[in-house]
Amino acid sequence: MKIALCSTLCALAALLSATAGATQTQTILDAGDAQRIIARAQQQAQTLNAQVCVAVLDQSGQLLAFTRMDNAPPGCIDSSIKKGRAAALYRTATDKYMARANGDEPAIATLPNVVPLGGGAVVKIADRVVGAVGVSGTANPDEIAIAAAGSDALAHP
Secondary structure, X not given: OHHHHHHHHHHHHHHHHHHHOOOOOOOOOOHHHHHHHHHHXXXXXXXXXXXXXXXXXXXXXXXXXXXXXXXXXXXHHHHHHHHHHHHHHHOOOHHHHHHHHHOOOHHHHHOOOOOOOOOEEEEEEOXXXXXXXXXXXXXXXXXXXXXXXXXXXXXXX
């Protein structure tokens, strides 16, 4: 009985020590990162003479930071957040869903939280999606360019 109990305890101790060393780290966006993303997006918007709403979301699609530039349409507040959320949740730029919806896959637009319009882009650090940026308030090609500039802010500071 003592041998079986000792063997079991030794096996349990080995298991616990093996799992105790298994630490996984996760890179997240912080407030400073979010402000750099917004600043880069605003800079691109000014270059394009656009007034937009810019939302920065974490990798689970929750809002971290937001700005509405002067004269940006109020209806674009929610759409910028939704574009960013779609990019974060599906880990891909929303213009890819726009192309699919306008092509042979119109049903793609029925997926939950998909926004089949450009303006949502993922933010990556070391090739891992850590969040997203959503832009709304101007012509779609410009929204795509502004979102891309924002998403690139951390890769090229």
